[in-house]
Amino acid sequence: MARRVSPTRIVVSTVAAWACGLLIFFPILWMVLASFKTELEAFAIPPSFLFFEWTTENYITVQTRSDYFHHAMNSIVIAGGSTIIAALIAVPAAWSMAFAPTRRTKDILLWMLSTKMMPAVGVLVPIYLIFKNLDLLDTRVGLVAILCLGNLPIVVWMLFTYFKEIPRDILEAARMDGATVERELIYVLTPMAIPGIASTLLLNLILAWNEAFWTLNLSTSQAAPLTVFIASYSSPEGLFWAKLSAASTMAIAPILVLGWFSQRQLVRGLTFGAVK
Amino acid sequence: MATQQTQGLARGLLSPAVGLLFVWMIVPLAMTIYFSTLRYSLLDPGAETFIGLDNFRYFLTDPAFLASLLNTLVLVGAVLAITIVLGVPLALLLDQPMIGRNIVRLMVIAPFFVMPTVSALVWKNLLLHPVSGLLAWLSTLVGVTPIDWFNDAPMLAVILIVAWQWLPFATLILLTALQSQDEEQKEAAEMDGAGAFSTFFHLTLPHLARPITVVILIETIFLLTVFAEIFVTTGGGPGLQTTNIAFMIYSQALIQYDVGSASAGGLVAVVIANILAFFLVRIVGRNLET
């Protein structure tokens, strides 16, 4: 159905779209540039865009002088751990709702969705007190549990919409071919579901990595992930722009890359399948 | 698959998720309700007394509540307006044939993946700083006195940051919806003599009605509880100028240690969110045929 589009139109839309794209992307770009400046240049007025002395000193300083790696490790453990545990609980649940639906399946799904809508702040007090009494404040275990529960509905939903798209016929064919339920899972369902499971995990990883309500309220130093570490730069004594930029760049770079891979699944996941 | 063997297995596989979510929902909520009827301060533990609905009376009549409710509404409303009003044309633009569309797409979506504390600090310092920020420099270039954003227009600054984070989300969803629009339908409209504008108003916009609703509802749920951006930029101030409900509850609980009042506030937030959730659940449920 290729239609001829006038070259002028392509040029106009290309220029306009690139302008918008650059404008929206600019704060990130500016931050990355600042991370390669010296502290003095980062403050300088007028600012220098590309013609400054590029230095990687900030990255080195951030790594040596602060506990960057400690917090990065916390982020990895918390985001990764909560994602894996959520998946272990959600895969069987989504499987059963997609392939053996009952009359209550729809209600259960919508109920799960509604738990996600409960504002975190509404239960901040009891969670804080429970954590305090169980000595879970500022522990990785506590944050893994909270983020896992918080994102569980999204994980179940995303997996459900993916599983739903696997034609039932194929699973029935496997059954007719003599496969038991376990073998059906191993040889047929899993290989077909892997792309969906992977993008679900990816999106959940991003959400958990960037989560900044529970992490800010329930951790301070020991278990604090990068969100909290960066927030510590907001105190007046922490005003080192170049170092802040370097730390921020390192904090968002991995997730930006993952995010770009998962942008299509993002829509489905965040709209609970309402927009595909 | 609807045989009895699978049904039993299915129930067993579903129950852990259902059980955990049930506990996750019910236990804290019950505790919140219980605390909200107590005089309960963390500074004075063990002295809890039942005071009925006093916390609600106190919370709801607190002038700070009205201010923060208003701030919440302004923040949510403004960010919604900005993301939709800019998101629709941006999505239409990205749907056009162009060179390097994928790269533009990546640039547009990027802010959504930036953790809230990072975006708040980058905006606060590198861009909006009254002396050394980029915007201050741009203002002086055109001969305007730079604005001290976080003192003179703190809410505007917060709105700006949050809108920057959520514009990609709205754009991406609207773009996805646009790409699912029926090409033949547009061609039929063209054959019927519809121009670009009438096609937009009679076909595209109605087609976008549902995704726009979804964007509004989902953004609202997240925007009602914007926290990190306020926490790292203004800390709710100056005064109460950027305190929203979420931040107010946080400060009552973990700064003033007034558990009872914070719990009452938490329940108010739950009620507000539930009203919105009701509509979202209905929309999602409608196209869920199990």
Next chain:
Amino acid sequence: MGQITLQSVHKSFGPLNIIKDANLDIEDGSFVVFVGPSGCGKTTLLRLIAGLEDVTSGQILIDGRNVVNVPPAKRGLSMVFQSYALYPHMSVRGNIAFGLKMAGMPRPEIDRKVEAAAATLNLTSYLDRKPRELSGGQRQRVAIGRAIVREPKAFLFDEPLSNLDAALRVQMRMEVTRLQKQLATTAIYVTHDQVEAMTMADRIVVLNAGRVEQYGTPLELYDRPVNLFVAGFIGSPKMNFVSGLPASLHGAATIGIRPEHLRVVGDGEGWPGRVSVAEHLGSDTFLYVDAAELGLLTVRGLGEVHLKGGDRVWLSPDPARLHRFDKEGVAIRP
């Protein structure tokens, strides 16, 4: 061996009765087609036999053994799905071999059988491709290959040709019939297309609203339909039904005349009418005749009939091929 017997099989989904008291005896090696309009329960009946749905009550016997509590995998049947249901992540070879692998057959034997099935179906050069790299007809063949390689007691086909284009459908129809005769394996074939039913079946089951209306050979159904539904469903174009005075002259509430048994006769000899549309196919001519109070009658003339829209004609039914039905729509037999 593959003799299948259904004894008072019922199936309901909640309050909805999908299959009402189905009784059938399917002989070993025969080709039986379930035909009926959409929603008549034919696919459900097939899935009950396959074991993909539980029966509500009644018995299904395969070679004399009641299998209602036997899982599908253990019934020794194989099925070809409407969507083909090929495993997208496996090659053609993997697809065909899957059932044998599940049965734990040794590798060399699997290979031999897969090669043999592929040769029968002209798939040898495609064995290492993935399903998405195949055309519709080739996918169809893979689905059939997957079914035959297991040497089942019976094949179950669920509208397997409905996704193919018309020419390919005719070709595959023949291939499936030929293959089934060659293997002499029982086959149950579901379709909504009565032409497929007539051309492929040894015996046809006509289903309507969950009930077996008639079970017989294609020509029995054509020559002696038991009621109005079967009479109207079997045969193309559809049988003409006339009620009122002309019917009561034959002692019936309704009479049915197939288009091919209605002749154009000389002026003033039969029922008067006016040709509204004439379709000239060369081999046949279809006339749609507006016959006043008798309604629109379809006439099939052999070869070229020189009539056109607007022409006045007189029609006469072949009295020997007239079908008579009573008030309940049941055929009246002399």
